[in-house]
Amino acid sequence: MHADQPSLQIEALVEGGSRLKGKSADEVNRLPVISSTPTNTLYSPIAPAILGLFASRGAELIDVPILQTADPFLDVEERHGCIFTTESEIGENLCLRPGFTIPICLDHIKSRATARRYAYIGEVFWQNRQGGSEFLEAGIEDIGDAEVATTDARSIGDAYAVLELTLPQFDLAAVIGDKTIFEAVLTALDLPIRWQKRLARAFGAPTHLEVVLGDLVKPMQRRKLGGALSLFVGRGELECLTDHIATAMELAGFSLVAGRTPHEIATRLIESNELTRVSLPKAALEALEDFLSIRVPLEQAPDALRGFASAAGLALGPAFDTFLARADAMAAQGLPFGRLTYDAALGRPHDYYTGLVFEFYVPGTDRALVTGGRYDQLLTLLGADRPIAAVGFSVEIDRVVRLRETIA
Known part of the structure; x- marks a missing residue:
């Protein structure tokens, strides 16, 4: 404007x-x-x-x-x-x-x-x-x-x-998702931490998540880098790599704030390098696909998640306990469970969303009337000195x- x-x-x-x-x-x-x-x-x-x-x-x-x-x-x-x-x-x-x-x-x-x-x-x-x-x-x-x-x-x-x-x-209806359940699945599958973070960032963006999963199944070719870049990337030294890229950008006259930042570039280089060493086992991919396909009435969600975890041999831990406690608290409020749906793939592709997401709509319409969710990391990103x-x-x-x- x-x-x-x-x-x-x-x-x-x-x-x-x-x-x-x-x-x-x-x-x-x-x-x-x-x-x-x-x-x-x-x-x-x-x-x-x-x-x-x-x-x-x-x-x-x-x-x-x-x-x-x-x-x-x-x-x-x-x-x-x-x-x-x-x-x-x-x-x-x-x-x-x-x-x-x-x-x-x-x-x-x-x-x-x-x-x-x-x-x-x-x-x-x-x-x-x-x-x-x-x-x-x-x-x-x-x-x-x-x-x-x-x-x-x-x-x-x-x-x-x-x-x-x-x-x-x-008539009103709602769909509910939970990022912490998805993260619990990633942890239980014992994926590398950086891969867990990348998948978590893509959660809620189906096309992006599909690309990331594709990268995991078919590792990328190793990118040829020279000198200090190759050293820092190979060792996964994010801070040193970020400083090196920032210095190179300043010398070349590039802005450090317009477009991708040195930290974003460094993170992507390290993640791309790890892609060349990691391949997702078929059983793990199938488990993720099975989880993301879960979409059931909320009152059936606990049993659906228990069944998924049992079949995949995974433990969902504290995230599932919170899920159950939330469902009990919702029931105590008298919310109409028959109008609520749990969608395991529903999320928001922002780092600061940390758990629950939900949308209310009128069936037959094309957009949500209400969007909401939990964003425990946002205040820290904005400068809070504690979570x-x-x-x-x-x-x-x-x-x-x-x-x-x-x-x-």
Whole structure:
């Protein structure tokens, strides 16, 4: 987006848009924004009911400014090319708010809060390949509560309650996945650690995962490298290799931040070298394929996973215990198990997702109304000095409204 365009977007969303001229990002963000005025006409008429539900479930409404520092979205979520960016007068990289989760996590880190439930509602801005660039979202982020099974179940329950409130005339369904179960399978298969990490990163991206599995079955040809590169790659010395590549890039005049970073290049070189030495046994490949094909009603999932593990001779360990505890917590909330499906292949292809993922939809429609999941590694990536548990979801209010209009 052209540097002048974001200011036009903000002028339409901030009371008295003409007051933006000549102001810094901090000054803009101190102006009243729609997220602090839920009755604003830009909001859907169902917003007050949603906010009332959030309050009744113990979630505190938080105000997230529309203008955000862009770097966290670019570095952590790799949203290059799909967010609306500009620069401040002092050269700060800024963007229109593409989401709420990262700003809320940063606020949690800064405030040094303990366990807290954050509620939000407001517009987000990003280029969607399916069309559109402005969307209304609401959700709850549950941060700092280490009771994983309980908070997972509560997040699913929160999301279901929103849809049950706003779409009472529609049948609802959900699909649930769990990255920790997939990682437990990889560990039980005793794959090399770097291969486990690569497969885990591809989890949730079926095409990419298929390519990685293909590489494992048919090892790549060894790449010819010379000098120090060959030495560092052969020994798997990631830090030394990263420094060597960074020095070479600087001498050649290449940017260290535009495109792939020296660390990413070094990691890929070492992984590619390991591909030449590893071949996945047929039994292990078949076990992975059998696992990824599991898709059953959630109430049948424990037996399906037990059957898979027994047939493959694998132990799923603590990940399966958490899975069972979550199912018990969901049952205690009275969630409709008959409408919930477990899909072993469902995930998110981001490193910071660490366990549960879920989606709610209306059967017969083509897109999810709600997406959610656990992201325990995100706060550490954003600068937290210790691991912090986190799970949450977002509801696409625009899609909910369109469905309501089909009834009206």
